[in-house]
Amino acid sequence: MKPAELRNLGIGAVLVALAAIFPLVNDGYWLSIATTAMMYIALSTSWSLFSGPTHLIALSTAAFFGIGGYLVGTGMSDYDTSFWSMAILAPLVATAVALLIGLATLRLSGVYFVIFTLGLAEMIRNLVSWVQNNFLGSRGLYVLTDFTEAHIYWMLLGVSVVVFLFGWWINRSRLGFALKIIGNDEEVARHVGINTAWSKVILFMSTGFFAALIGAIVAPRYSYIEPNVVFSPQLSFLVVIMALLGGTHRLWGPLVGVIPFTLAWEAISVSFPNSTTLFLGLSFLIIVYVLPDGFTGLLEKFTRRAAK
């Protein structure tokens, strides 16, 4: 390992340790903000592992997140399974779903894929509701556990760490290299012998896996699963905006997008409760016109200029 990498690893370890003791400092209001932020950190970072290098905007986060929440709800409520077995099963199911969807759509280029993923959450919500209605039945999707907010926060922190390590490994691997080439020019990638479809499918499966895992972990926080809440399209958009705001070409990019966004969102919710949608739109405009590479891009531009 190079010294710079060792240094980064050290910084990462310190940040994780600081994050881990946060619930001991405050276990009320600020922890509830931190838990929401941690959920988005994990979701946005795993989202940008796929969408960053390939430049394919996937609006499918809610679809996989919903699978996680829904399976935990059904399993615990109707089949008396434990939370843990459902939290293991849900990401596997989502990975399989992502495989099928990836095979069917990732051969398509750009815009068709985006449009397809936009409808995906709605489609899966209807599909699981239909299956439940006709074959399984329901006694209400209750997820009653003894987890406190701090437990959920720590689990989400754990997932975030795994996502970062996974991303770090991908970036160093042949797969990560292949994805960068695909993102720059898919034709070239195909000509040099990269199996473009499979490379994309594998990364897409990983975002499905993590989103469902996070959905499963968050389910006990919600305590009762309403399908249209866990499959909410707003979640998909928020993940995209936070990741782009931070910048997707660095692993830590989404992290620096999520934190200011969450705090700004909170401030606006308190002072101007009717303007959050406006804020969402403004963030999009700022990303497009001012911050095409996110905060990380801006930061790098300044450091480059300073170095000159």
Add this chain to the structure above:
Amino acid sequence: MTIGIKRRALLAGASALTLTAMTSAAFAADPIKFGVVAHLTGPLAGGEAVTHTPNIELWAAQVNARGGLKVDGGMRPVEVITYDDKTDPSEHIKAVQRLATQDKVDFMFSPYGTGFNIAAAPIYAKYDFPLVAVSAITDQQEELSKRFPNMFFTLGTTTGFVEGALDALTTLREAGSIGNTVAMVNVADAFGIELADKARPMFKEAGFEIVYDKSYPLGTPDLSPVVKGAKAAEPDAFVAWSYPPDTFALTEQAIIEDLQVNAFYTAVATAFPAFSGKFGSKIEGNLGAGGINPDTPAMQDYRAAHLEITGGEADYWASATYYASLQILEQAIEGVGTIDREATVAYIADNSFDTVIGEVSFDEQNNSMRFWSVGQWIDGVFHAVADTGMGDSVAPVAKDGWN
């Protein structure tokens, strides 16, 4: 935007009332702070705006008009702090935490929707806030009250909900108004699936034959195939476990198709004034979830005050029960006599309360076993025709066409 204006108006109104209260009661004490996290936007905003928000406005205005609540030997006015959660549970949790720890409110009102009540319950429990839930219909009272001893239930159980509909149909059958065949449809979403699941065996056991059984996805804009299918099965009764949009859409299609049944039941939102406002005399005899006894003086006073102060009519189901939940909180706070949340929770558990829906008390599972479950539109009023523990329902009558 209207919501924004309304909220500001509400706050302005509340503060104006606080001012008058302060001037009239000379130097009145600090207001008692009440918090509520409402769905001002998002999918559940419609129900919240009909059933919850106007009642909070009404209650705060009435309490402040009489000088406030009697605590610590004096009168203290009430102040209400409202946040929007955009119908998102993680926003809801944050906002409840904010009310409890940043705004340091003294008490909180219950949120709208089963999921939101249960998601917020751990935080209410942590800070000893009494949670008098209304819009939370569940069969899990036993487990929930064990986990959250501060949580109380007022609007009934899922089983009671289905039993009510079955009671109404059985009464109609005994009167010879309908036969044995039922067309049953449901929205394929959490509560709709749960109700249909519960109803199938119960209806069969009561000797009803389900001749048509169909579900439709949440948000289906065109329900004409569902109603056409039901019509083709020639049932004696039609039952829909429906949500607000489909309650309206199914009724509209039944009118278009001229579905001739002597009992037509739709679930949530049948009790809304907007329902009779839209369909007028055509829904005479329609059955639906909810109902009230409109003839008690308390109910008549409440409905008149609701119309006068909020400018809108109260709905014929959870509105009155939500107002009753505020009365329970009010009487418990005054009963304790100081701002002591833990004592207030104990007071609610141990006492009975005189409210707009009559006497309310809670059993060992924190459940009030007195609620109306089915109503029927008769001359523009939605009378209760089935209940649990109320005993003041009138007998349902056969529906006679869509005129």
